[in-house]
Amino acid sequence: MYNQIIMKPERILVIEDSKFYMTSITKRLGNVLDCQAVCAASFTQARDLLEQDPDFFAALVDLQLPDADAGQALDLVLSCGVPPIVLTADYDNDLRETLVADHRVVDYVFKQQAHGFQYITDLIKRLMRNRGIKIAIAEDSKSQRYKLKRILETHKFQVLEAGDGDAAFQLVKQTPDVKLVITDYNMPVVDGFELLTMLRRKFHKEHLGIIGLSAEGNSGLSSRFLKMGANDFLTKPFGPEELVARVNQNLEMMEMLDQLKTLAIKDPLTKLYNRRYLFDEGEKAFHECRKCHKPLSIAMLDIDHFKKVNDEHGHDAGDAVLKAISELLIKNTRGSDIVARYGGEEFCVLAAETDAQGAGVLFEKIRKRIQDTRVPFDDKTLSATVSIGIASGHFFSLADMLRHADQMLYAAKAGGRNKVMYEMPV
Numbered sequence: 001m002y003n004q005i006i007m008k009p010e011r012i013l014v015i016e017d018s019k020f021y022m023t024s025i026t027k028r029l030g031n032v033l034d035c036q037a038v039c040a041a042s043f044t045q046a047r048d049l050l051e052q053d054p055d056f057f058a059a060l061v062d063l064q065l066p067d068a069d070a071g072q073a074l075d076l077v078l079s080c081g082v083p084p085i086v087l088t089a090d091y092d093n094d095l096r097e098t099l100v101a102d103h104r105v106v107d108y109v110f111k112q113q114a115h116g117f118q119y120i121t122d123l124i125k126r127l128m129r130n131r132g133i134k135i136a137i138a139e140d141s142k143s144q145r146y147k148l149k150r151i152l153e154t155h156k157f158q159v160l161e162a163g164d165g166d167a168a169f170q171l172v173k174q175t176p177d178v179k180l181v182i183t184d185y186n187m188p189v190v191d192g193f194e195l196l197t198m199l200r201r202k203f204h205k206e207h208l209g210i211i212g213l214s215a216e217g218n219s220g221l222s223s224r225f226l227k228m229g230a231n232d233f234l235t236k237p238f239g240p241e242e243l244v245a246r247v248n249q250n251l252e253m254m255e256m257l258d259q260l261k262t263l264a265i266k267d268p269l270t271k272l273y274n275r276r277y278l279f280d281e282g283e284k285a286f287h288e289c290r291k292c293h294k295p296l297s298i299a300m301l302d303i304d305h306f307k308k309v310n311d312e313h314g315h316d317a318g319d320a321v322l323k324a325i326s327e328l329l330i331k332n333t334r335g336s337d338i339v340a341r342y343g344g345e346e347f348c349v350l351a352a353e354t355d356a357q358g359a360g361v362l363f364e365k366i367r368k369r370i371q372d373t374r375v376p377f378d379d380k381t382l383s384a385t386v387s388i389g390i391a392s393g394h395f396f397s398l399a400d401m402l403r404h405a406d407q408m409l410y411a412a413k414a415g416g417r418n419k420v421m422y423e424m425p426v
């Protein structure tokens, strides 16, 4: 039995009197984002809904409604603490300035805007993602810090604050999942450049983004921030739209790099490391163990008669078995071991600091657990066994170890399959 956490879809309040607009946006929210759109066709309806339960993730608010003054619904939503995305029929510069000045407003969208629905769903998707992202602000000016915090919190980021560079450094050190630091230059104790230098000694650009804030008229500051390892900079004074756009752009860039890296080292089906990673990291582990006279074991695993699973139940069933075995391998090994998909239905586990005896016990347990595993697929239950060959101890090279493990695997196959084969050192 699986323990499943059922997540309730987020509720989004949509206050809109145009039936067409309401239907289109509601459909998209449900289909694209798995959100629950709660519809209010008038101000009165919106007020009743908010009175019943004001716990909305966000609100889409039409400024023009038949039973209220312009903007009355926006005030209502803000007074309930729900972050609003304003929908407006026409562009008006004064209106834009009023909206931008209120740091509690997430954004505004023109209804005629090309790809407007896409814009809204992308925005809400980002707000959902932002909930899990921590941003630290290093800024000595209280009012500036408050402004930044307010804007970022409206966009659902988790915000941490520090009044000088040293406090910011301590904060980031204690909170390793901070994704982005926004830092002022001129600060007491430790200034923006020193903070940048201290942070870069510990955290790489790809893991911790840093945006420097430089004062107007000092263009030298921005280029210095970049040269010293900042990801980006913003020149003061800046508006919330500029800040949020830069923050998002930098986060997206980091996420993309992360995804690219994952693609380069992991197998997409099983999420295990690929062959290339095994060779690169395995080589390092091999030399490390040899240098420190620590034991090392390598196991090659091959699913028995796997072709039959595909032939009898189809390729998707085969994939389900591959995934189940991969999960089992991860669960039954240590984080420091390298578990890789070596080829189609072949796996390789590199267990550092494990001698022949330890490896024998470990892989016998794994063999037994795979044999006992039942994989549900459609209305069927699938099962599989594996043959395992182990190489332990001191070898000339990693390739040499892999070759030996492969020979042992061959012996396990020849010996009847569903077996673990290894030679104990004499």
Ligand code: GH3
Residues within 6 Å of the ligand: 269, 302, 303, 304, 305, 306, 307, 308, 310, 314, 315, 316, 317, 318, 319, 322, 343, 344, 345, 413, 417
């Ligand atoms: P043995 O016990 O001798 O290892 O027999 P086997 O059938 O497991 O070995 P064989 O090498 O003949 O067949 C391997 C099969 O694995 C054939 C191939 O279609 C299947 N396979 C390889 N990669 C994948 C994959 O990604 N998904 C699925 N479903 N099957 C795969």
Ligand code: MG
Residues within 6 Å of the ligand: 139, 140, 141, 184, 185, 186, 187
């Ligand atoms: Mg300052």
Ligand code: MG
Residues within 6 Å of the ligand: 302, 345, 346
């Ligand atoms: Mg094979």
Ligand code: MG
Residues within 6 Å of the ligand: 302, 303, 304, 305, 306, 345
């Ligand atoms: Mg096989």
